Amino acid sequence: MLLVVLIWGANFAVVKLSLAEFPLLAFTALRFTAAALLLALIVYAREGSLAPPRGSVWKLIGLGIIGNTIYQLLFIVGLNLTTAGNTALLISTTPVIVALLGAVLRIERITRHVGGGIALAFAGIVLVLASRGVALSLDTLGGDLLVLCSSLFWACYTLGVRSLGAGISPLRITALTMLAGTPGLLIAGAPQLVRGDWLAVSWQAWAGLAYAAVFALVVAYAIWNASVRAVGSSRTSVYSCLIPVVAALVSWPVLGERPTAAQAVGAALIIAGILLTRRQPKRAGVLETEIHASS
Secondary structure (H helix, E strand, O other): OHHHHHHHHHHHHHHHHHOOOOOHHHHHHHHHHHHHHHHHHHHHHHHOOOOOOOOOHHHHHHHHHHHHHHHHHHHHHHHHHOOHHHHHHHHOOHHHHHHHHHHHOOOOOOOHHHHHHHHHHHHHHHHHHHOOOOOOOHHHHHHHHHHHHHHHHHHHHHHHHHHOOOOOOHHHHHHHHHHHHHHHHHHHHHHHHHHOOHHHOOHHHHHHHHHHHHHHHHHHHHHHHHHHHHHOHHHHHHHHHHHHHHHHHHHHHHHOOOOOHHHHHHHHHHHHHHHHHOOOOOOOOOOHHHHHHOO
């Protein structure tokens, strides 16, 4: 998960540079198409088949649409209607939503350590992002609501992956859900794909697209799904609180955005929160999957 944090943290700067030359929806459609095809080849080479377990086809299709098509479109359109600071803050609510929704649906119990760690990490993320500038207002309300809805859909995807049986590998889950979610993104990006002047796009922008497809989607999604299956949704999602910290550090040399002292304090709170969620419960009755996770 620390590798995922590094990949996604750097992805903000990479995508920002590439989008100076790519239309937004076309960029999303291209990177998901490339990632889905690459994942399909990898799974077929490693496991010899892409076939899902019996009875899980519609669930995987649903997860693909929720976690790829709907989540990505809500996030992209919302980001276009609000500020980057607001977007980062609202996306950071994902661990809280995952924990609360998982408890309501009785998929996962919120232990004392997990609940305290999420609260501590979220306080840190608010401090980090407040120092960079967050301005919630009526002017950005539409975009803010779309981004918040995207967090809800990602939480549903994460919990859905958690509920899948043991008869399918995390890598195959990633491939099948991405294959299911990509057609919707292709339809949304089709007008921009047709009108795009692709010969005018620099190799640096294409390299950014490759990074966003191979690392931010193929590698990171596979690790995320594996972590959800191994240690649970809440303990996995809390790591996402570290992503804005890494994004700020990467943006310093790449985009010239200098970190502040408040961001350093916020980062310390986030790290403390993540370490707290990793502590094992002392009593054996608390979530057997959580107890096995750290072994």
